[in-house]
Amino acid sequence: MSQLSSLxxxxxFSWLIRYLLLIFTVFFVYNLFxxxxxxxxxxxxxxxxxxxxxxxxxxxxNLGFDIASVTNLGSIMIQFCANDPLFQDPCVxxxxxxxxxxxxxxxxxxxxxxxxxxxxxxxxxLTRPSTIDAAGPVSYTFTNINNPTVxxxxxxxxxxxxxxDASGTAIDYGGIAANTLNNLSISAEVPPFLYFCxxxxxxxxxxxxxxxxxxxxxxxTPTQTASGSSDLLVGTNGKNxxxxxxxxxxxxxxxxxxxxxxxxxxxxxxxxxxxxNLVSNVSPVVGQNPYGPGIGIPTSNYNKNNFYTxxxxxxxxxxxxxxxxxxxxxxxxxxxxxTQPAGVYVSTINYICTANF
Amino acid sequence: xTSFYKYLKRTVSGxxxxxLLVALVVPSLSHGNVLAAQMSSRSITMSDSAExxxxxxxxxxxxxxxxxxxxxxxxxxANSMIVDFCSDSPIIADTCTAPTxxxxxxxxxxxxxxxxxxxxWTQGGGKxxxxxxxxxxxxxxxAAAGAQVFTISGVxxxxxxxxxxAFYARIYTFANNTYGTYTSAxAPGNYLDYGGIALTTNQIxxxxARVQETLAFCVxxxxxxxxxxTHDCTDPQAAVSPAITLGHGSPTPTLDQTAVDTGxxxxxxxxxxxxxxxxxxxxxxxxCGGLSADGGATCAIPAIGSxxxxxxxxxxxxxxxxGPSADDTNGVGTLTPxxxxxxxxxxxxxxxxxxxxxxxxxxxxxxxxYGMNATNVESTYxxxxxxxxxxxxxxDDAYTFAATAxxxxxxxxxxxxxxxxxxxxx
Numbered sequence: 060m061s062q063l064s065s066l067x068x069x070x071x072f073s074w075l076i077r078y079l080l081l082i083f084t085v086f087f088v089y090n091l092f093x094x095x096x097x098x099x100x101x102x103x104x105x106x107x108x109x110x111x112x113x114x115x116x117x118x119x120x121n122l123g124f125d126i127a128s129v130t131n132l133g134s135i136m137i138q139f140c141a142n143d144p145l146f147q148d149p150c151v152x153x154x155x156x157x158x159x160x161x162x163x164x165x166x167x168x169x170x171x172x173x174x175x176x177x178x179x180x181x182x183x184x185l186t187r188p189s190t191i192d193a194a195g196p197v198s199y200t201f202t203n204i205n206n207p208t209v210x211x212x213x214x215x216x217x218x219x220x221x222x223x224d225a226s227g228t229a230i231d232y233g234g235i236a237a238n239t240l241n242n243l244s245i246s247a248e249v250p251p252f253l254y255f256c257x258x259x260x261x262x263x264x265x266x267x268x269x270x271x272x273x274x275x276x277x278x279x280t281p282t283q284t285a286s287g288s289s290d291l292l293v294g295t296n297g298k299n300x301x302x303x304x305x306x307x308x309x310x311x312x313x314x315x316x317x318x319x320x321x322x323x324x325x326x327x328x329x330x331x332x333x334x335x336n337l338v339s340n341v342s343p344v345v346g347q348n349p350y351g352p353g354i355g356i357p358t359s360n361y362n363k364n365n366f367y368t369x370x371x372x373x374x375x376x377x378x379x380x381x382x383x384x385x386x387x388x389x390x391x392x393x394x395x396x397x398t399q400p401a402g403v404y405v406s407t408i409n410y411i412c413t414a415n416f
Numbered sequence: 417x418t419s420f421y422k423y424l425k426r427t428v429s430g431x432x433x434x435x436l437l438v439a440l441v442v443p444s445l446s447h448g449n450v451l452a453a454q455m456s457s458r459s460i461t462m463s464d465s466a467e468x469x470x471x472x473x474x475x476x477x478x479x480x481x482x483x484x485x486x487x488x489x490x491x492x493x494a495n496s497m498i499v500d501f502c503s504d505s506p507i508i509a510d511t512c513t514a515p516t517x518x519x520x521x522x523x524x525x526x527x528x529x530x531x532x533x534x535x536x537w538t539q540g541g542g543k544x545x546x547x548x549x550x551x552x553x554x555x556x557x558x559a560a561a562g563a564q565v566f567t568i569s570g571v572x573x574x575x576x577x578x579x580x581x582a583f584y585a586r587i588y589t590f591a592n593n594t595y596g597t598y599t600s601a602x603a604p605g606n607y608l609d610y611g612g613i614a615l616t617t618n619q620i621x622x623x624x625a626r627v628q629e630t631l632a633f634c635v636x637x638x639x640x641x642x643x644x645x646t647h648d649c650t651d652p653q654a655a656v657s658p659a660i661t662l663g664h665g666s667p668t669p670t671l672d673q674t675a676v677d678t679g680x681x682x683x684x685x686x687x688x689x690x691x692x693x694x695x696x697x698x699x700x701x702x703x704c705g706g707l708s709a710d711g712g713a714t715c716a717i718p719a720i721g722s723x724x725x726x727x728x729x730x731x732x733x734x735x736x737x738x739g740p741s742a743d744d745t746n747g748v749g750t751l752t753p754x755x756x757x758x759x760x761x762x763x764x765x766x767x768x769x770x771x772x773x774x775x776x777x778x779x780x781x782x783x784x785x786y787g788m789n790a791t792n793v794e795s796t797y798x799x800x801x802x803x804x805x806x807x808x809x810x811x812d813d814a815y816t817f818a819a820t821a822x823x824x825x826x827x828x829x830x831x832x833x834x835x836x837x838x839x840x841x842x
Binding site for chain 1: 626628629630631632633634635636658659660661662663669670671672673676679681689690691696698705707709716717751759796797798817819821822823824826827828829830831832833834835836837838839840841842
């Protein structure tokens with residue numbers, strides 16, 4: 060009888076152990092998979108994109124967050140989903156998104172991670188030997204990711220694990236929303252410019268301020284040089300600059316001519332001559348050197364102080380690159396000999412500017 | 417015949433009266449106390465009606481650590497009281513089976529009205545169990561006739577293993593502080609006042625609500641004032657291409673040295689990011705940050721710089737100005753423009769938040785200052801142009817891009833693909 064009682068007691072004790080073990084197992088599994096799958100929330104979560112343009116390729120993704128739990132950290136799972144950032148839901152890959160070629164180019168905070176192979180099109184697992192971490196900010200930069208091909212929101216799900224392969228219980232978790240857009244393009248056309256005007260006076264480097272077109276030398280005398288001036292203003296975005304050419308016949312009065320100075324020479328009162336230059340002079344006092352933000356200069360024959368010349372068709376000034384505003388003052392001198400026939404001498408002079416684009 | 421009828425009538429009436437008298441007296445005799453009276457205004461209010469032993473193990477819905485507020489009105493002064501909890505019936509002296517999983521054995525009592533539960537009233541005294549609450553007046557004041565209200569904290573409700581949600585309480589009071597002649601729920605002895613109460617447990621209502629991280633950001637060529645359908649990024653107007661052609665004249669608008677030409681695009685941002693959102697701008701011309709005619713190798717129309725400044729016609733520059741944000745319909749929050757792109761004293765539009773409030777034909781005043789930090793817009797993640805410090809909803813912004821050409825700006829088609837990027841920090 061006592062043996063039977065003992066056996067009953069032993070059987071009861073055995074069943075009690077089994078019962079307790081069952082309860083413990085259920086409790087453990089419940090805590091493992093139900094109550095603690097997602098751990099604690101990661102804070103300060105963000106995803107910076109180097110481009111949020113739809114379908115952009117080779118985009119940099121900089122993922123950052125604050126580690127919440129101080130424990131062993133061996134892996135981080137990053138999922139990109141089209142539907143939502145919630146771990147309870149299946150993850151639908153964003154259309155066209157591809158991180159299979161992603162490269163981990165930088166990491167800070169908790170470091171030592173590499174990308175665990177193989178990599179699916181919308182999931183990256185960072186792995187390292189499981190090491191105790193510290194609370195604080197971390198960031199991981201990936202290159203060579205292709206954006207979704209659909210405009211709008213997509214989501215990131217982040218989970219940290221003590222295991223090295225994102226298995227087991229997640230430590231911390233967090234979601235991020237990101238966004239793609241179509242391109243914002245800005246275009247502008249800059250046309251070829253040639254800004255050129257001539258007048259007796261052009262003030263403030265502005266052709267709107269040009270005035271006068273007639274140079275009156277007055278009465279010529281053999282003892283005094285007659286002089287006058289006019290202005291040329293030029294600017295162009297021609298990348299090879301410009302040339303200003305002079306065209307004209309010199310001073311004539313019917314069949315009588317005041318000869319033009321074909322070879323650069325000084326002013327010689329008493330000798331019939333007509334010439335020009337584009338610089339300042341003291342003999343006579345006339346003209347000024349070119350000025351303005353541009354860099355063009357008169358050609359050599361027209362760039363000597365007190366030396367003058369005039370040959371129709373000559374290039375009198377030029378630049379080999381685009382020119383901001385440049386004002387040239389053309390000085391005219393006229394001398395006559397005592398035998399110069401009387402008459403009204405006139406000349407029409409054309410200045411032609413040609414830009415080289 | 418009439419006499420016999422009267423005799424019969426008297427006999428029946430007398431029998432009925434006798435039966436009624438017996439019916440009134442016998443129950444009182446069976447309770448052992450001819451002075452017993454049924455309590456009035458009996459109730460027990462539970463702080464949690466969930467069954468214990470369910471999926472929820474703590475807090476509301478767990479059926480544990482429940483507070484019972486017990487109320488009744490007595491007609492006699494009492495010095496002890498018992499509450500029996502039974503799964504089968506509230507009838508005094510009937511069979512009482514303890515509710516499965518129920519436990520009121522280790523509770524705390526607090527008086528609300530009356531003396532039960534005040535100082536000097538003590539639980540136990542030879543009574544009390546998991547299904548029985550017993551309390552007596554040891555050194556305190558007797559509970560006079562009248563309203564008695566007290567709470568019992570720490571009760572565990574019947575569990576999910578119960579066959580019925582209903583369970584019952586039977587309350588008795590006693591004249592002395594030793595529970596009179598009470599021996600059990602089926603033999604309650606000489607109680608004074610008594611009463612039964614029905615209680616029930618319920619399935620808890622589980623409410624789940626998911627608030628996920630959100631970031632809605634769109635850029636449109638149409639001013640938000642014209643987004644009249646939905647007022648958000650789903651509005652058809654929000655899909656208007658944000659492409660800008662800077663220039664003036666016709667048929668082909670061109671840039672030249674005579675004017676500063678402008679164009680405006682608009683964005684709307686909504687996010688529940690706790691730490692706010694940042695709008696960054698990046699230029700596809702990653703080596704020069706301005707407008708380029710050679711695929712970004714050089715920018716003959718350069719970025720104006722990191723300090724907001726006027727763009728002067730004839731001095732080639734490219735910049736952008738963003739003004740104060742505006743809340744669209746039902747909008748909440750603010751995006752603050754960055755100093756590089758906003759100068760309050762140089763962003764003065766007649767009539768308020770133009771161009772946000774003007775659907776077309778925006779006229780940008782000449783006093784507007786622009787910025788374009790070349791270094792930053794060339795960088796990997798761009799330059800911050802506006803930001804918020806917390807969640808925002810339907811916040812509109814206007815971005816006015818401006819450029820002018822110098823006389824020397826080489827002829828060409830100048831382009832830049834500007835990438836406005838919204839980043840939320842959750």
